[in-house]
Amino acid sequence: MxxxxxxxxxxxxxxxxxxxxxxxxxxxxxxxxxxxxxxxxxxxxxxxxxxxxxxxxxxxxxxxxxxxxxxxxxxxxxxxxxxxxxxxxxxxxxxxxxxxxxxxxTQVSTFKNKEILDIPVGIAKPTISSGKVTQYTSDPKVKAWVLKESQGNCENCDSLAPFTTAAGEPFLEVHHLKRLADGGSDRISNAIALCPNCHREFHYGQSKLEKINAIYAKVPRLIRE
Ligand SMILES: [Zn+2]
Ligand SMILES: [Zn+2]
Structure with a gap:
């Protein structure tokens, strides 16, 4: 020991x-x-x-x-x-x-690699802790669950993750449809796994509103907040 x-x-x-x-x-x-x-x-x-x-x-x-x-x-x-x-x-x-x-x-990775990960409750109202950078309390289980659920495919365009990370995992990003900064929850009903291109588009795209509407129709677990 x-x-x-x-x-x-x-x-x-x-x-x-x-x-x-x-x-x-x-x-x-x-x-x-x-x-x-x-x-x-x-x-x-x-x-x-x-x-x-x-x-x-x-x-x-x-x-x-x-x-x-x-x-x-x-x-x-x-x-x-x-x-x-x-x-x-x-x-x-x-x-x-x-x-x-x-x-x-590290917690996300641990939860993600569990064989069975129960649907996490998440955090309805993530608290903002203000330091030098605004930070939000978020639940590593939510991120892990969403990434696991995606099976390495972007939930918007269905493409495979564009690359594998140095830790050997498919690279996707988790995006909150209603931003945490706007009072969105950190729950699986508000979070999706996206490839980096789609993720940027959800933030900056000309047709981001259409994209957002379409993703609510496409992914059944999502609930508008
Ligand atoms: Zn994509
Ligand atoms: Zn995002």
């Missing part, structure tokens, strides 16, 4: 990762093992566990839409708590504002 990772140990791992990332970007030579040895001597875990932890950090990088350190393929079984802590630490060390994508998306 391995001991729980302390924030101090996670932070040291993040600092090491960001250092490698920096060198990687600048084409500087570095030896990954040196970092693992140093962490191992300081915190007492095997070098292998630090290598694996670095791959977890790559997964958080992937969720943040960033390029991970070459040779450290994202490993997704990080757990949503640690994913959230790692994202916070990355932002803290880099002095950037925290977005909060990793913990949420």
């Amino acid at each position: 391995t001991e729980k990772w302390s924030t101090e140990e996670l932070k040291a791992s993040v600092v090491a990762y960001l250092d490698m990332h920096h060198k990687d970007l600048n084409n500087e030579l570095f030896v990954k093992k040196t970092y693992y040895t140093e962490l191992s001597e300081k915190f007492g875990r095997t070098e292998k566990s630090y290598e694996y932890r670095m791959q977890n950090i790559s997964y958080v990088f992937f969720l943040m839409g960033r390029q991970w350190v070459s040779g450290l393929k994202p490993a997704k079984n990080v757990g949503s708590n640690n994913a959230e802590i790692i994202e916070r630490l990355i932002c803290e060390v880099e002095g950037k504002s925290y977005i909060g994508v990793a913990g949420f998306e």
